[in-house]
Amino acid sequence: MPKQQVQLRVNGVGYNLNVWPMERLLDVLRHELQLTGTKDGCGEGECGACLVMLNGNLVNSCLVPILQADGAEVTTIEGAAADRDIARIQTAFIEHGGIQCGFCTPGMVMSALDLLKKNPRPSEMEVRAGLAGCLCRCTGYVRICESVLKASQILQEPRSQE
Amino acid sequence: MIGIPVQRKEGKAKATGHAVYVDDFRLPGMLYGVTVRSSVPRGRITAIHFGPGIPWQEFTVVRARDIPGANCISLISDDQPCLADSFVNHREEPVLLLAHQNRCLLEKAKLAIRIEVEALPAVLSMESSLACTQIIWGTDNIFKSFLIEKGNIDEVWSKADFIIEGEYSTGAQEQLYLETNGMVAEITADGLTVWGSMQCPYYVHKALTKLFGWKDDRIRVIQLETGGGFGGKEEYPSMIAAHAALLSWKSGKPVKLVYDRSEDLVATTKRHPARIRHRTAAQRDGKILGMEIDFTIDGGAYATLTPVVLSRGAIHAAGPYECPNVRIRSTALATNVPPHGAFRGFGAPQTLFALERHMDKIASAIGLSPEAVRRRNFIRKGQTTATGQQIREDVVMDKLLDRALKESDFHARQSRFSLENPRSSVKRGMGIAAFLHGAGFTGSGERYLSSIAGVEVTTTGNVLVLTSGVEMGQGSKTTLAQIVASALNLPLDQVDIAVPDTARVPNSGPTVASRTCMVIGKLVESAALTIQQKLREAGMLGAGYSQSEFCSACSNYIQKYGPLKSYAKYQAPAGIEWDDEKHQGDAYGTFAWAVHIAEVSVDTVTCQIRVEDYVAVQEVGRVIHPVLAAGQIEGGVAQGIGYALYENVAWTDGRMENCQMTNYIIPTSVDTPRIRVFFEENPYSHGPMGAKGIGELPIDGPAPAIVNAIQNAIGFSVDFIPVMPEALLLAMEMQNA
């Protein structure tokens, strides 16, 4: 099977890539584009370290063959410049103890982004349910939930100052 | 500065995805490496076949005979080979290494290799190891045994109103750091450099030096951002570094060797499975007169760190209680499973699970409340532990217990549950665990280590902390910077922590044993104060000074005298004595203390258990950073919830069968409650700014608190962890029968 041309927009930048059609979106991001913020934690869609937005939907990039992302818009943890909400959520994680080893953080931030887009004012239980696809081994989730709740407040604030 | 939740030093790099972990790190012309392992638990290697269809000439192949120095992963006893030569002792033992630039081809090649092994009978359980069905270590399969004695236990039984016996067991547990293990090695004319995910750069350095038979300065080890360790990156990284280094040395190219999750789960270390027996003599009023404890752990195929785990477990076995007569026997056994190793708590979670379950059993036998029995026996200032260590500080266990009872609304909720439970298929209960954790290395360990840490100042007055203690998520970069900034009275952003690089930082010992903040923190504090003193003695700095005065003082000093650096070396606090032979004396400089209370629900339809509420109250000296400290407790409790309820290593023929994240189950955000953390501060005179160790303490409490709560909910005793629903159902059926 030959490699194929695939087009991708990642964090607002267009790419033409020559790739195997079954390559995982995760590997293309990490190896071809050197966007290594998206992490490989388990390779089976269980840990959530590889979460990215694919055409506005949260997906495990380890489970997406690149051909299915042809022509798609991808947002990763490095996409804060393209999406101000990402930057605000990152700040909330930094300020409220939502980060320890940092390996789950990119997935947690993307997961929070998705949750807060769908549910701007979640309860703690809704945050916990929304993040259940991301495993963390350091924090016990307490301060991650708190960071997301704080982020939900920040995202409500007017943005004109920025 | 101290007690203030300043921003985590490396928080932004982690939040934005820019932090560089080992798998994010690459070098030009880099090859990839893989490890080919044994597939039988015990046997003699008779042949290795390289299958057809693979361009073998393109591969770098390393076998045991290629190793230039000693074929071992040097640790305590140097018993574990780097690559098995003629004999394998567990199913995941590394036999051969391959490197190639094409990862796909590498996977194919790995599958094309067949290691022929003449299988020998294996020892796969503690029972068969003890029974010596096969001798696989020494003459009796025993890696190590210790005896701790206090008073005269043999005379106590006849005086006892009650004699209470119990047997408890704990399973293996995987650290499950989110970032798997990995290393990159590069050979150059000057020697070898290794980068990777690790807790102990100097352990790796020592292992490589021995493996190659080279001088110290030809090996350089650099820590990259490390995605969690919990002990799992204490000793095993030396193995991976050794493999990557051998491949690089032989190929002449940089080599990356990163485990995927499945390999990380099957091959690397786990918490030691254990069996603990208790026999206790107690008075009618609840006073415990004597404790006889037998502690046995499964060490796996090689000794590695097992003797030290055994020792810490045994020393913690009598818990935060005063007892005049104690005998603790401990034994570590060899089996043909991958070596068990360091994991947060290091033996103490096993013995404290048993002890705190047993305390409830004692209470129930005497007819007292779990609270009363504990209060009756809490150790106090001036009293001695099982090793004869006199407690020199105020012990606030009563206060911790009061606070935990209050915050959990223990009495009111427990009486409510006892009314509601009979009418509900979901039974609720509450359980207490009281415990302690010794901070720093055990016994003379810190003295042997003689750790060194330093502080360096630039002409602009920027301060760089030099230590081999690593950041792995616990927040050491931030707390060490707080300590130094506070000592020098400077803003936090003027202090940075140097990259742990053995060519640049001194050996401050490993990042383990809850020692970083307390031991290394003290060293960097005194190094910082020496800098201040030098500036003052040079007449360049006054008693009180501003940031800019400090900066110009540094500039002046360096211009006049050259580089301004200071190193501090560990010195044991006065009066600390330990007898290695007898296991007697001051086991630790100090202890951290805690009382945890868990509330659980048990669904009798499915036997599923849920932790509904969790209160953790502890005394860890002075809290340097309240958010990081609470984060340590919360994370430790969540791991403890996993240890108690979910994390079951399914062994088949000496191999972890459930080696995926879909079947090795850790708690998610909906399986953990909003863990509530409270600190009682009691500054420790020998800690930096009064701090003690904190990291391991929280993993000791959850398992007993939760299992005590289960007993409270369902009315009968469960003496093992993990309490899988399948096992609970069996226990319930036996109870009903």
Added chain:
Amino acid sequence: MRADVGAYELRSPSQLHEALTLLSSEHGEWKPLAGGTDIMVLFAAGKLQHRRFMSIWGLNELRGIHVSEHDVTLGSLTTYSEILKHPLLRSEFPLLAASAAETGGVATQNRGTLGGNIVNASPAADTPPVLLVYNAEIELKSLSGSRWLPYHDFHKGYKQILLAPDELLTRIRLPRSTSTFKAEFRKVGARHAQAISKVCFAGLRSLDTGEVRVAFGSMAPVPLRCFRTEAAIRAKKDPATALVEELAPITDLRSTAAYRLQVAKNLLATFLHDD
């Protein structure tokens, strides 16, 4: 990543007809790949034996939820997230919504499809027991035509299904006749989210006629509609006895046969006794 990625083929037809043509041209050569939540796991683990795949993710003909007077028809590519977002499915088919909500995390729900869950034929899948009690029918299509069959006829044995190599599962139809039934879904997994079922239960009971429908996942080689247990209930015989005869749980890495059986009995008893 253990796969030899270059050894795999993946095509992505843009029309259903094109896909069916590819399926019929070389029988069994091309396997459909939808959201990838199972296939990609095997792929990365180096355990995916089959090498040629056809992505059906882009086939819009397989999407959409259509409501008519008597039934609801879901395209086979309907994702769990789409089910959860659909107000009528949530109100009239609460078991479907409940099973979708308990399948994986949000990211899995965005990619996993109802059709994939059926065709993957895992006995531990979460939506099949629900589809069984709703008397779902499924449409299988090939170049030579299409056929509808009751879903409970589809699974023939462990991972054996009534799908010809040239056929695609295209639609799932649910009769709108159970909106007044008492409904219960219980997934018993190793934890409370992101778990694979040890036991999965779906039950419906008409409060008017007393009709009871029961199905289990992870209790037999196939997702099982328990017709014999239902008959025992109608005949006022002991349902537990019938259930034990009808189920065939195994012991595996996730659980034990004994646990599964006892919990299945408990879940059924709870369902039948709770009013």
